[in-house]
Amino acid sequence: MSEVVHYGRQGRVAVISIDSPPVNALGQAVRQGLxxxxxxxxxDDEVDAVVLTGKGKAxxxxxxxxxxxxxxxxxxxxDVINAIEASGKPVIAAINGVALGGGLELAxxxxxxxxxPFASLGLPEVKLGLIPGAGGTVRLPxxxxARAAxxxxxAGDPLKAEAAEAAGIxxxxxxGDVVAAALQVLEEGVTGRRTRDLAVDAKAETFAEARAAIAKRSRGLVSPLACVDAIEGAATLPFDEAxxxxxxxxLSCLASPQRAGLVHAFFAPREAAKVPGIGPDVKPRKVETVGVIGAGTMGGGIAMCFANADIPVTLLEMKAEALERGLATIRANYEATRAKGRMTAEEIETRMALIRPSLDYADLAGADLVIEAAFESMAVKHDIFGTLDLVCKPGAVLATNTSTLSIDEIAAATGRPQDVVGMHFFSPANVMKLLxxxxxxxxxxxxxxxVMEVARRIGKVGVMVGVCYGFVGNRILHARNREAxxxxxxxxxxxxxDKALTDFGFAMGPFATSDLAGLDVGWRIREERRKANDPEVDxxxxxxxxAEKGRFGQKTRAGIYRYEAGSRAPIPDAETDALIAAYRAAQGIAPRAVDETxxxxxxxxxxxxxxxRILEEGIAARASDIDVVWLNGYGFPAFRGGPMFWGQQHGLDRVLAGxxxxxxxxxxxxxxxxxxxxRLVAEGRGF
Incomplete structure (x- = not known):
């Protein structure tokens, strides 16, 4: 008798129920039980039909x-699915909750x-570098x-029940109860049909058009095109050959390095959520109200993150004009979302009502969490945190959004350094997943x-790191960009x-990214470091x-590249080429050919x-945490798994030799x- 799959009878109908919490995954015991x-x-001569369902919410x-x-x-x-389909007695799937991947293939x-009515159905395998491998590409079309399949x-995204019904799935x-509904279907004399006996509706041009669109949309990925190949097989081959x-x-996708990278990218954030030294006995503080200091691009985006999660937030600025400008930008962002059909006017007003504008630090007195998002200057940070130390209630979490500065130095401006932490959001904060x-x-x-729990509540991927210049993400970014x-x-x-790195799989190259972020940002940080006589500054x-010429990037329509009005497409610029040539001449550099490799x-x-180096210094707890930062904050190609995973796949011995x-x-x-x-190479070990 199976402990994870149960057999019951309702009249002359057998009810088979998967009971393997929490999600009724199709492990070996479940497959054998089915x-x-x-x-x-x-x-069973007393059974005329079968209803297959799941216990709980799946x-x-x-x-x-x-x-x-x-x-x-x-x-x-x-084998299990083929046995179900070959059953001489009708088998009705009663889909009570999620039916994903093999679960949908079973259905x-x-x-x-x-x-x-609240069921969710989908085949997400492509997100792990795979294709459905149990008949999904052959039965769904x-x-x-074929086109809908x-x-x-x-896409790999789940469909709601209504959309799945409209698609014919x-x-x-x-x-009400899905098992009762399935029994009603049988009482009506409906027995269904074998999916394998249906023809595939496909036009001749469908597959060529799909391949062209996917090659553009999923640049460099193998599995989406393999999905199209399999669906084309469903349309052109006999069922068993398909x-x-x-x-x-x-199996080809299973053996692909891309599959390994995407699986790593899938599991790494789950590991990152486990902070070493923070066990289940450590309970997070209550966060019901939040304050954000600074209504600029970053501060406004952070305020939106909390409003989107139904958490009230006080948005503080020093000048009314800046506050009004920030609120107008927030509303414009919401209106842009509404124009895409993703929000209603009522939802905009609800979220705007959660953002309370203020010009007075006293309005932060009751906040459980305050996040500073002001100018990247230690003097500015010290002033703000000195004021917060006087204003905020005991036990309030005081966070800084600094991207480079020392959390320890900022905390020194308060009498409660135990309450000070960094929360480095990425721009635009209301869009980017990394925290x-x-x-x-x-x-x-x-x-x-x-702060790790807050990351989860506002839909971010949280990673805990230690203090150094640039932390994990920007420290590696600085090293990479210095080499670029x-x-x-x-x-x-x-x-x-830029082309070499986008061909590698990056969403953008380093120079186009710099123009997007604004050349003035890095320039001002470098100027601050030079004033402080930092020996490590470039x-x-x-x-x-x-930057000194006011060419800050996209926002000034000229940076490393130039930009046409209303366009984000970078255009090589002769003025930049001339500056580079002048710099080479001044440094006595004779330019040479450099290849993509x-x-x-x-x-x-x-x-x-x-x-x-970051791992050795203990700034990051795991190599996979570094990968999570780069995958979710810097456009690193997910199919390569992150820089550390890529290094290991490439071969650490080859990396060291290089x-x-x-x-x-x-x-x-x-x-x-x-x-x-x-040391790792000498010992034959990986990260």
């Missing part, structure tokens, strides 16, 4: 993650599908048509737990560097000259090396190999 009980129903969420990376144990899911093998499978939506083709494509939380040497454990600039100094063009170069290796090896070769040739301090990297 196969056994379907056979039992077939041999029909089945698909594969059991505990089996990932392990040898497959029989029976396979395709597709049934002869009829009834879904609860028989129900929804391509859209559903290559669900036959009926239940008004299943064989799907399986072959599935790089930074603990100082005195930050209390419950404050760390609080060096490559241009030596002879590459900015567009050549010497002035052509990038500083661009060198660009990628120098930028990527530098990132891995800096990441190894670093040593560049050090021998270039001789600069940044090209000295991190001791941790050298």
């Amino acid at each position: 196969l056994d009980l379907i056979a039992r129903a077939q041999g 029909f089945s969420a698909g594969a059991d993650i505990r089996e990932f990376g392990k040898p497959a144990l029989p029976p396979s899911l395709p 597709l093998g049934c002869h009829y599908r009834v879904a609860g 028989r129900l929804a048509g 391509i859209d559903i499978i290559t 669900v036959d009926r939506i239940a008004e 299943l064989a083709k799907e399986r072959s494509l599935f 790089e939380n930074v603990r100082g040497k005195a930050t209390a454990p419950d404050v760390q737990a609080t 600039i060096a490559l241009v100094n030596e002879g590459a063009s900015p567009q050549q560097v 010497a002035p170069n052509w990038l500083d000259t661009l 060198e660009i990628v290796e120098r930028c990527m090896f530098m990132m891995v090396n800096e990441g190894a 670093i040593d070769a560049f050090h021998a040739r270039l001789g600069t301090k940044p090209w000295q190999a991190a001791p941790l990297l050298r």
